[in-house]
Amino acid sequence: MLHTAQRFYVEDASAAAALRRDGFGWDHDGTSLMIPAEHLDGVWTRLWNMLRRRIHMSRLEHVNITVADPKKTAAMLSELFGWRTRWEGSAMNGAGYTVHVGGDDSYVAVYSGSDPEQTVPKADASYQTRGGLNHLGVVVDDLDAVAARVNAMGLQTHSHADYEPGRRFYFHDHDGVEIEVVSYD
DSSP, X not given: OOOOEEEEXXXXXXHHHHHHHTTSOEESSSSEEEEEGGGHHHHHXXXXXXXXXXXXXXXXXXXXXXXXOHHHHHHHHHHHHOOEEEEEEEETTTTEEEEEXXXXXXXXXXXXXSOTTOOOOOTTOTTTSTTOOOOEEEEOSOHHHHHHHHHHTTOOEEEEEEEXXXXXXXXXXXXXXXXXXXXXX
């Protein structure tokens, strides 16, 4: 039985949803969050850290990667990670095509020049090439579900690991781009 709780009015819907998701409280009337007294210290710490990050920290908005087929890559990323196409169209003064796929705050721009057959083989040398893309890291809630979707696409997962700060695996997409998928559960 819960003996004490306090009601907080949280105007930021994403902050309230994150607190509920993390088990800090529950929705009382649609506009407030009931938080048990024993969780208050953790809530204040989490809210302070969120506020501090929003005020002081720069954030990565997007990454742009050259691929053979931007629509195919965007569809794969959407299916795996629940992302949406934010924008797509002609790029580089008509010399290419780009699809921006991601969420509200960040995205991956997948780009192809006017001749998708014109490529320079990567030969998996990105870790030795200055300026080369090593991998993208994507945080997910359900690592096993994403691994199953990757495998269902015919792509192979590898380098599964479980160490601080989370569980992870890697895979290469159809263009050879390495993606790390991690969960902090």
